[in-house]
Structures are given as C-alpha cells and as structure tokens.
Amino acid sequence: MSDHPTYPTSLGVSDRHTISLLGQDLSTDLIGKVSFGHLAYRLITLREPTAPQARVFEAVLVALADHGFTPTAIAARMTYLSAPESIQGALASGLLGGGSRFLGVSEDTGRFLADALAGADELPTTPEGWDALAADAVRRQQAAGRFVPGLGHHLHKDGDPRIPALYDIAREEGQLGPHLALFEAVGRVAPEVTGKALPLNGAGACGAALADIGIPLELLRGVVLLARCAGLLGHIAEEARGHHVAADVFADVERHAVYVAPDPAPATGGEDA
Known part of the structure; x- marks a missing residue:
C-alpha cells in the first residue's frame, strides 16, 4: 500500500x-x-438542483450578467486597452471591483436578510407580519449607522425593471422563500421607516433569490462574479472588435485633466512635554 x-x-x-x-x-x-x-x-x-431551483439560478445569472458601462466594465475595457495581450488581466480587473457599491450588494443583502430572519422567533405568515419584521430590521440597520442593502439604485430611481421578472419566476417555480418575502416587505415599509422613497434593486433581489434556493451566504458574491464575467467578456470582445470606448475615455480624461494645487496641509503642533 x-x-x-x-x-x-x-x-x-x-x-x-x-x-x-x-x-x-x-x-x-x-x-x-x-x-x-x-x-x-x-x-x-x-x-x-430541482428544476425550479435551476430556473431561478439561471434567471439570476442572466439578470446579473451585464449592466452597461459600470465601473467594473470600464475597468475591464481600460485594462484591455493597456494590455490587450492579457485578457485574463482585463477580466480580473473588472471582477476585482465587485464590492459594496457594485456586485457585492447581493451578498450584503443576503446577509442582512438572513440576520433578520435568524432573529425572529418564528417566520411571519401574513403580509402584516412580514412588514413588521422588515420595519424592525430596517430600524436596527439605521440605528447602527449602516445603509440598508438592496435599497436604491443610481439609475433606476422609479424601480428596477429586474424586480418584477425575478419575483414572477420565483413565484411560478414555488421558490419565493423567506429571504425574498422579507426583501419584498422591506420595499413596502422602507419609505415610511427611512423617510426616503428608495426602490428595491435587482442585485438585492438576486441575493435574496440565491439564498432561498440554497446558495450559502459566503458564496453569494461568487455567483454574482460568475454571472458578471460573461458581461465583462462581452465588453472586452467589443473592444477587440474595434469599438474603442476605452480609448475614447482615456483620450477625453487626458485632454481635460487640469492641475489643481493641493490644499495646504493643516499645521501640527508638538506634543506637550
């Protein structure tokens, strides 16, 4: 042996x-x-995966594949412009931008919802019960001085168009579980609790959907990056075909860069003896 x-x-x-x-x-x-x-x-x-789980998973991958000229897409294009021989570097540069403002929102939302669900004595059975749980979770988040993940979007101020499609599929497939139910309730109560009319965003819904079909919380961002890799490759392919957005961005910034004298450093006093 x-x-x-x-x-x-x-x-x-x-x-x-x-x-x-x-x-x-x-x-x-x-x-x-x-x-x-x-x-x-x-x-x-x-x-x-069951057939319903597989459909929801595929829907999330499609929903997150691309969102236009986001910072991550621009980073991938700019890296490809600088090093066209390194497609892996261009892809990596885009993926490395997956954080709290772009792409990482799905994980943050999933964790926020999971924490709220874990703190409940029992899961609600009525819309009113879900609303009460959601309002409590939002208030706790605000009291801690943290943003409520999954709320608001820099572009879709009147509602993220991915939300209805994702919820329709989850309902059709019997996969609208506690994370999606709570997230939906957050959308209902947030305007009153926060005083701001912020819509739910698609990245947050994707995090809730993935959690409901059994993706571990610590891997949610990985699934998002898996989906976005396809979109980033599309942006790089477009650059390779001669649609040189990166070159235009570079040229525009270079032409319009202006020198600004730095603010004077604040005076620092010596320590008392």
Missing part, C-alpha cells in the same frame, strides 16, 4: 484516459446533457 498522501475532493479528478466531475464521467454524462448553470449550481452546493 502506498504511503503517499491523498487529496480528497468531491469535484473533479482526472487520469490518463478519463475526466470525472462530481462523480460522473464528464464526456459521457455531462457534456451536452446539462446546462452550465445547472453544473455551476452543483459545483457550488454539491446537490442536484
């Missing part, structure tokens, strides 16, 4: 003649027989 250490995994292993993934033969059992979204769900959860 060999004394060499082994490295156990439930994902993929290969030998000279075969590739196994999730315990199945990649060539005969998976290629051409499952969608990429279906496979991604299995890789993340190590569970076979």
Whole structure:
C-alpha cells in the first residue's frame, strides 16, 4: 500500500484516459446533457438542483450578467486597452471591483436578510407580519449607522425593471422563500421607516433569490462574479472588435485633466512635554 498522501475532493479528478466531475464521467454524462448553470449550481452546493431551483439560478445569472458601462466594465475595457495581450488581466480587473457599491450588494443583502430572519422567533405568515419584521430590521440597520442593502439604485430611481421578472419566476417555480418575502416587505415599509422613497434593486433581489434556493451566504458574491464575467467578456470582445470606448475615455480624461494645487496641509503642533 502506498504511503503517499491523498487529496480528497468531491469535484473533479482526472487520469490518463478519463475526466470525472462530481462523480460522473464528464464526456459521457455531462457534456451536452446539462446546462452550465445547472453544473455551476452543483459545483457550488454539491446537490442536484430541482428544476425550479435551476430556473431561478439561471434567471439570476442572466439578470446579473451585464449592466452597461459600470465601473467594473470600464475597468475591464481600460485594462484591455493597456494590455490587450492579457485578457485574463482585463477580466480580473473588472471582477476585482465587485464590492459594496457594485456586485457585492447581493451578498450584503443576503446577509442582512438572513440576520433578520435568524432573529425572529418564528417566520411571519401574513403580509402584516412580514412588514413588521422588515420595519424592525430596517430600524436596527439605521440605528447602527449602516445603509440598508438592496435599497436604491443610481439609475433606476422609479424601480428596477429586474424586480418584477425575478419575483414572477420565483413565484411560478414555488421558490419565493423567506429571504425574498422579507426583501419584498422591506420595499413596502422602507419609505415610511427611512423617510426616503428608495426602490428595491435587482442585485438585492438576486441575493435574496440565491439564498432561498440554497446558495450559502459566503458564496453569494461568487455567483454574482460568475454571472458578471460573461458581461465583462462581452465588453472586452467589443473592444477587440474595434469599438474603442476605452480609448475614447482615456483620450477625453487626458485632454481635460487640469492641475489643481493641493490644499495646504493643516499645521501640527508638538506634543506637550
């Protein structure tokens, strides 16, 4: 018996003649027989998605794939302009921008909702009950001096068009669970509680939907980045085809850059002896 250490995994292993993934033969059992979204769900959860879960998961991937000239897309285009031989660098630069303002909102929302649900003695059974839980969660967030994740959008001031589509699919598939229910209630009560008419945003709804179909909270942002990678690749492909937005941005900023003298540094006194 060999004394060499082994490295156990439930994902993929290969030998000279075969590739196994999730315990199945990649060539005969998976290629051409499952969608990429279906496979991604299995890789993340190590569970076979139900048909309803798979549809919601795919819907989230589509909803998050691209949102135009966001900072992450511009970063990918600019990096490609600077280093066209490094497509991996361009993709990475876009993905690295996934944080609290763009792309990371899905994870932040999922955690916010999960914390509120965990603090409830029991889940509400009426719209009024969900509204009360939501109002309490929003007040606690405000009292802590934190923004309510999933509320507001820099562009869709009158409502994010992804919200109805995502909720319709979740309802059709019987996947509108507690996270989506609570998020919907947040949208109802937030204007009164916060004093601001901020709509729910699609990124927050995606985080709630992913949590409801069993994606672990710590992996929510990873799913968002998986989806957005497709959009970033599209932006890079457009640059490669000659639609040089990055060059125009660079030229415009360079032409209009102006020197401004820095503010004088504040005087600092010495320490008392």
